[in-house]
Amino acid sequence: MSEEERKRPGEPEDDVSAASAGEQRTGTLEDGVSAANIGERRSGAPEDGGSAVSAGEKRTEAPEAGAAATGAGTPRPKAAETAADGARTEPAAPARRKETEEEKAARRKAALEAREAAKAAKAAAAAQDAAAQAGSPGAAQAGPQAASPGAASAGPAGAAAETNEPPPKPPSPNQPRLDRAVQLLRELVADDAVESASINEANDHLPTIVVRKERWLQAARLFRSHEELNANYLRNVTGVDYETHMEVVYHLLSLDSGHNYAIKVRTDRDRPSVPSVTPVWETANWNEREIYDLLGIDFPGHPDLRRIMMPDDWEGHPLRKDYVPLDPEV
Amino acid sequence: MGVIRTEELLLNVGPQHPSTHGVFRIIVKLDGEIITEATPVMGYLHRGTEKLAESLNYTQIIPYTDRMDYVSAMTNNYVLVHAVEKMMGLTVPERAEFLRLIVMELQRIASHLVWWGTYLLDIGALSPFLYAFNDRERILQLFNELCGARLTYNYMRVGGVKWDAPEGWIDKVKDFVKSMYGKLDDYHALVSGNEIFLSRIKGVGAYDAETAIAYGLSGANLRSTGVKWDLRKNEPYSLYDRFEFDVPVGRNGDCYDRYVVRMEEIRQSLRILEQALEQFPPEGETMGKVPRVIRPPAGEIYVRIESPRGEIGCYIVSTGKAEPYRLKFRRPSFVNLQILPKLLVGESMTNLVTILGGIDIVLGEVDC
Numbered sequence: 001m002s003e004e005e006r007k008r009p010g011e012p013e014d015d016v017s018a019a020s021a022g023e024q025r026t027g028t029l030e031d032g033v034s035a036a037n038i039g040e041r042r043s044g045a046p047e048d049g050g051s052a053v054s055a056g057e058k059r060t061e062a063p064e065a066g067a068a069a070t071g072a073g074t075p076r077p078k079a080a081e082t083a084a085d086g087a088r089t090e091p092a093a094p095a096r097r098k099e100t101e102e103e104k105a106a107r108r109k110a111a112l113e114a115r116e117a118a119k120a121a122k123a124a125a126a127a128q129d130a131a132a133q134a135g136s137p138g139a140a141q142a143g144p145q146a147a148s149p150g151a152a153s154a155g156p157a158g159a160a161a162e163t164n165e166p167p168p169k170p171p172s173p174n175q176p177r178l179d180r181a182v183q184l185l186r187e188l189v190a191d192d193a194v195e196s197a198s199i200n201e202a203n204d205h206l207p208t209i210v211v212r213k214e215r216w217l218q219a220a221r222l223f224r225s226h227e228e229l230n231a232n233y234l235r236n237v238t239g240v241d242y243e244t245h246m247e248v249v250y251h252l253l254s255l256d257s258g259h260n261y262a263i264k265v266r267t268d269r270d271r272p273s274v275p276s277v278t279p280v281w282e283t284a285n286w287n288e289r290e291i292y293d294l295l296g297i298d299f300p301g302h303p304d305l306r307r308i309m310m311p312d313d314w315e316g317h318p319l320r321k322d323y324v325p326l327d328p329e330v
Numbered sequence: 331m332g333v334i335r336t337e338e339l340l341l342n343v344g345p346q347h348p349s350t351h352g353v354f355r356i357i358v359k360l361d362g363e364i365i366t367e368a369t370p371v372m373g374y375l376h377r378g379t380e381k382l383a384e385s386l387n388y389t390q391i392i393p394y395t396d397r398m399d400y401v402s403a404m405t406n407n408y409v410l411v412h413a414v415e416k417m418m419g420l421t422v423p424e425r426a427e428f429l430r431l432i433v434m435e436l437q438r439i440a441s442h443l444v445w446w447g448t449y450l451l452d453i454g455a456l457s458p459f460l461y462a463f464n465d466r467e468r469i470l471q472l473f474n475e476l477c478g479a480r481l482t483y484n485y486m487r488v489g490g491v492k493w494d495a496p497e498g499w500i501d502k503v504k505d506f507v508k509s510m511y512g513k514l515d516d517y518h519a520l521v522s523g524n525e526i527f528l529s530r531i532k533g534v535g536a537y538d539a540e541t542a543i544a545y546g547l548s549g550a551n552l553r554s555t556g557v558k559w560d561l562r563k564n565e566p567y568s569l570y571d572r573f574e575f576d577v578p579v580g581r582n583g584d585c586y587d588r589y590v591v592r593m594e595e596i597r598q599s600l601r602i603l604e605q606a607l608e609q610f611p612p613e614g615e616t617m618g619k620v621p622r623v624i625r626p627p628a629g630e631i632y633v634r635i636e637s638p639r640g641e642i643g644c645y646i647v648s649t650g651k652a653e654p655y656r657l658k659f660r661r662p663s664f665v666n667l668q669i670l671p672k673l674l675v676g677e678s679m680t681n682l683v684t685i686l687g688g689i690d691i692v693l694g695e696v697d698c
Contacts, residue, residue, distance in 0.1 A: 200629070200631070202419075202627075202631055203630070234546055235643060236634075236645060236658070236660040238656070240647055240655075251632050251643070255543060255559055258565070282541075282546075282668075283544065283545050283546025286665070308373060309698075310376065311373070
């Protein structure tokens with residue numbers, strides 16, 4: 001296809017233009033092609049998208065997920081159109097739609113399974129939102145169990161979505177490892193050391209733990225020296241400015257067992273500070289300096305915290321989302 | 331007997347100095363000829379890649395990765411597209427994945443050749459450099475035929491590669507691999523047994539495995555201490571689990587072991603290439619089915635691969651938009667360089683160049 005064609009649907013407009021059937025199909029095509037590969041992930045997506053956007057956007061998701069759900073079995077455009085119809089109009093062909101939705105539900109369930117509680121809550125909220133704004137189709141979109149014919153009105157659909165909140169426990173292979181790490185942290189560091197814990201499914205089921213800032217140094221020592229965890233290798237340290245707060249992410253690895261962990265430490269944005277773990281892993285030294293330099297996060301306990309990339313007299317911290325260069329011409 | 335009064339000398343090396351292989355500066359305190367303190371100064375090549383990436387879409391970021399480790403742009407390409415593919419759950423056609431693997435291994439050889447040539451140049455042997463660059467040039471020529479660039483390839487795409495191999499290209503690579511084995515033997519004959527060379531690098535800049543791990547070293551810097559850790563084996567990506575190859579390790583963690591490990595890695599790369607070229611699918615797609623607009627679902631991911639210099643990682647935070655919310659590269663050169671001040675204390679000034687060269691850094695990657 002030509003370059004112009006490739007570019008057109010790139011803009012967020014394809015969400016706005018959801019009402020037009022022609023555009024709708026473009027959207028379908030776009031993701032339809034990828035559906036075979038990414039079906040599972042994609043069908044999980046609407047929940048996330050939904051939480052952030054309006055019901056209008058929600059509706060565009062419908063054909064995509066529909067195509068994904070039907071997979072190769074049904075001719076794609078047809079399936080997409082049915083789903084699109086279903087999403088736009090009131091329950092038109094209930095029997096047919098039910099089938100699609102059931103398949104969809106199965107897929108979505110699988111995708112949902114390992115989702116963390118927070119996300120589930122978010123999804124439920126999104127479902128309710130969608131239900132309120134878009135009526136039943138939107139709700140049916142968001143709630144896996146909404147496939148039941150009872151989803152005709154917004155109320156039950158919302159409820160259905162909510163009952164899904166505790167999805168069947170994720171059968172992630174790394175769940176036991178995560179639970180054990182959390183248990184150790186609670187027992188040996190402090191009761192309140194862990195803020196939350198989850199499995200990052202997309203990232204090879206990476207156990208991810210949010211550790212309370214005040215407990216981080218102790219927790220780091222535990223990770224480093226506890227024989228079960230034995231995370232002797234600090235792969236990577238990243239600072240992220242989430243605008244509401246700052247986060248430092250540590251990717252840990254045990255070279256002996258090959259186990260990976262991601263630890264996140266959150267700090268407020270006005271005076272961000274996270275205890276330095278340079279005494280625990282020497283490699284954190286420059287990483288922390290870099291984060292200090294580019295994001296302005298303080299690392300108390302660091303032996304030599306000064307800028308590393310930018311000149312010493314640089315004003316501001318460039319990787320912050322609200323960074324404005326002092327001299328725009330530089 | 332009178333003692334000659336001495337005083338500490340502060341010496342500034344770089345940022346423009348041939349032995350630093352780029353714009354790297356190090357301030358050393360000298361007591362006579364012995365280094366008592368070393369302070370690296372970086373950032374001369376900081377371009378803010380991570381900041382720039384936040385306003386670019388994923389395809390637009392790929393050329394920026396070329397310019398990080400410009401001696402090994404193919405692996406940089408790969409780490410980014412691999413991260414995005416993983417986030418989106420895309421499958422890459424086999425032919426494309428084979429092409430990627432072949433160029434990555436060729437790149438590893440090219441990169442090690444640059445290192446070998448310049449390292450010997452640092453130490454004072456001029457001619458190996460010419461041999462190394464001659465062979466590296468053949469690899470660059472192959473890349474040039476494949477994607478029209480010698481250094482900054484911009485070759486990989488999310489879901490595949492930009493260009494299919496031109497006709498006869500695979501045969502040319504086969505020829506190269508065949509002849510490279512012999513060249514490698516020549517290199518060993520030319521340098522590896524040289525008495526002067528050995529006395530310059532044996533036992534210099536040594537550290538043990540525990541230190542290497544604490545400093546987060548990776549690649550040959552880690553393996554020279556005897557830690558058998560290669561991401562191609564330990565956390566396989568791409569098609570590496572299909573091929574047979576060994577992970578060479580050292581024992582003493584000195585410059586000599588790093589030299590041996592890297593030279594052996596060239597041979598192992600040739601082995602991988604041989605097998606990959608044999609199994610290369612004669613036809614097929616080079617681009618997978620990818621949405622027109624690449625929007626990874628909201629979430630985050632950290633992927634890592636084995637670059638010639640060690641573990642190169644890519645951490646992406648996506649909010650479901652076409653641009654990353656945060657993109658961070660874990661650059662092996664940056665992390666590996668950290669051990670330098672520790673290694674330099676107590677060494678003589680001449681060994682500064684030996685040790686720095688032995689770490690094998692690329693400044694584009696250190697500063698990013």
